[in-house]
Amino acid sequence: MSILERILGPRSQIDRDLGYFGLGTWWLSAFSKAERQHLEEVFEPVRSAGSGPSTPEADGPAFATAAGFLVALAGGLGEKPEDRNLAARVLARAEERALAENDLVGLHFVYQETIRLHYKWRDQFRDAVDLAFAACHKQMQIAAETAQALREKFGDRPLPPHFGFQRAASILEKRAAYEQALEICRRARQQGWEGNWTWRVQRITRKLHERGYPVVSVSSSGMSQI
Numbered sequence: 001m002s003i004l005e006r007i008l009g010p011r012s013q014i015d016r017d018l019g020y021f022g023l024g025t026w027w028l029s030a031f032s033k034a035e036r037q038h039l040e041e042v043f044e045p046v047r048s049a050g051s052g053p054s055t056p057e058a059d060g061p062a063f064a065t066a067a068g069f070l071v072a073l074a075g076g077l078g079e080k081p082e083d084r085n086l087a088a089r090v091l092a093r094a095e096e097r098a099l100a101e102n103d104l105v106g107l108h109f110v111y112q113e114t115i116r117l118h119y120k121w122r123d124q125f126r127d128a129v130d131l132a133f134a135a136c137h138k139q140m141q142i143a144a145e146t147a148q149a150l151r152e153k154f155g156d157r158p159l160p161p162h163f164g165f166q167r168a169a170s171i172l173e174k175r176a177a178y179e180q181a182l183e184i185c186r187r188a189r190q191q192g193w194e195g196n197w198t199w200r201v202q203r204i205t206r207k208l209h210e211r212g213y214p215v216v217s218v219s220s221s222g223m224s225q226i
Helices: 003-008 013-020 024-030 033-048 066-075 081-100 104-120 128-141 143-154 163-174 178-191 197-211
Strands: none
Touching (some): 013 033, 024 081, 033 081, 066 081, 066 104, 081 104, 104 128, 104 163, 128 143, 128 163, 163 178, 178 197
16 A cells, blocks of 8 residues: 555545546546445445456456447446436537547447436437437438448457447338338448348338328437438
């Protein structure tokens, strides 16, 4: 134990992570004391469970990247709708860091957690579906590059499910935007993301033939464009 730790007491893991990734100033300026305390309370069980790309060093950061740390922090806020805004602020910072550090895989998981966060509370917040779809749109835009990065990292291991393709296709299909939903399913299947894409393609194609529904916009925000 260092002299400073003997005087001030040992630093918590979240303090070490914040310091390691240069997030201390943001932490103090972005959140109130009560918010910081709440974030620390929800973070500890998440970290203890081993969520996120952790590193084995006992004295080092618990996560390999700033985005990974922030995604895990936001993930601990998913149980209560009143925490949605707080989690969204953490994820906004995670997106900034992933973009600044060219962390493509980290960015992929930032958008995945954003989709999960907003879609979960779609019945409580009027803007939730639009925000989830916007994150789907961003995740789909980087999907091909992400797939390549994952294959380079993990070799022949199958790609995981892709929340952006899955959720966007479901949202569009529910809005009877069948042609756009069909295109998303085909893209996901072509890129190799895990999922029942062939079945979805067949189902949507059948709906197009049987019902002939026109393509409609997802929202007034213009997010219907893929």
